[in-house]
Amino acid sequence: VNGELIGAESQIMGAFRYFNFEISRRMNKTSNGINVIAVEVFRPYDRVFDHDQDTDLAITFVDWAPNPPDYNMGLWREVNMIVGGALTLNTPLVATQLSSSMQADLTVSVNVTNNQNTTIHGAVSGSIYTPDNKPLARFSQDVAVGPPQTVPCR
Numbered sequence: 001v002n003g004e005l006i007g008a009e010s011q012i013m014g015a016f017r018y019f020n021f022e023i024s025r026r027m028n029k030t031s032n033g034i035n036v037i038a039v040e041v042f043r044p045y046d047r048v049f050d051h052d053q054d055t056d057l058a059i060t061f062v063d064w065a066p067n068p069p070d071y072n073m074g075l076w077r078e079v080n081m082i083v084g085g086a087l088t089l090n091t092p093l094v095a096t097q098l099s100s101s102m103q104a105d106l107t108v109s110v111n112v113t114n115n116q117n118t119t120i121h122g123a124v125s126g127s128i129y130t131p132d133n134k135p136l137a138r139f140s141q142d143v144a145v146g147p148p149q150t151v152p153c154r
Contacts, residue, residue, distance in 0.1 A: 001026045001037055009042055020090065022115075022148070023081075037081070041074050086120055087145065088113045106137075109154040114145040124153045 001023045012019055028035050082088070095107040106128065114120050125140035141153045 002028055002035055018091070024115075037079070039075065039079070084113075084115055086114070086116045087122065088115060089124070090150075107154060108139060109152060111150050111152050112143055112145050113150040114147050117147045119144055119146045 128137045
């Protein structure tokens with residue numbers, strides 16, 4: 001970001017991964033507000049082995065989908081710059097466990113990240129509605145998130 005390394009090849013690797021970076025201290029906050037984000041992509045292979053051994057941890061060789069010439073290098077999803085406040089919520093998930101043909105148990109989770117220099121106390125709450133917009137369930141969890149910390153809520 002703006003010529004400064006945010007994550008090195010040895011830290012950012014793996015197949016189908018999401019990465020988040022705190023870059024607010026590196027942003028250009030001058031009047032022109034221009035910021036540059038550059039991404040360098042390396043051919044995927046496991047650095048433990050010799051470079052001539054194709055030991056990539058990604059999905060590589062399958063007989064029904066041979067490797068393309070670029071070895072699937074590059075970003076597969078969009079890159080987003082998210083502006084947040086004191087707290088940010090990320091990686092929300094609703095996990096379903098079927099307990100019978102007519103009932104399912106839901107586990108709702110989200111990660112809460114503190115973007116400030118002091119501990120923040122609060123509550124994460126939400127609701128689940130039926131398809132016809134009738135309230136089905138409400139949930140809430142008190143949280144205390146220290147700086148700079150991410151806390152899972154379930």
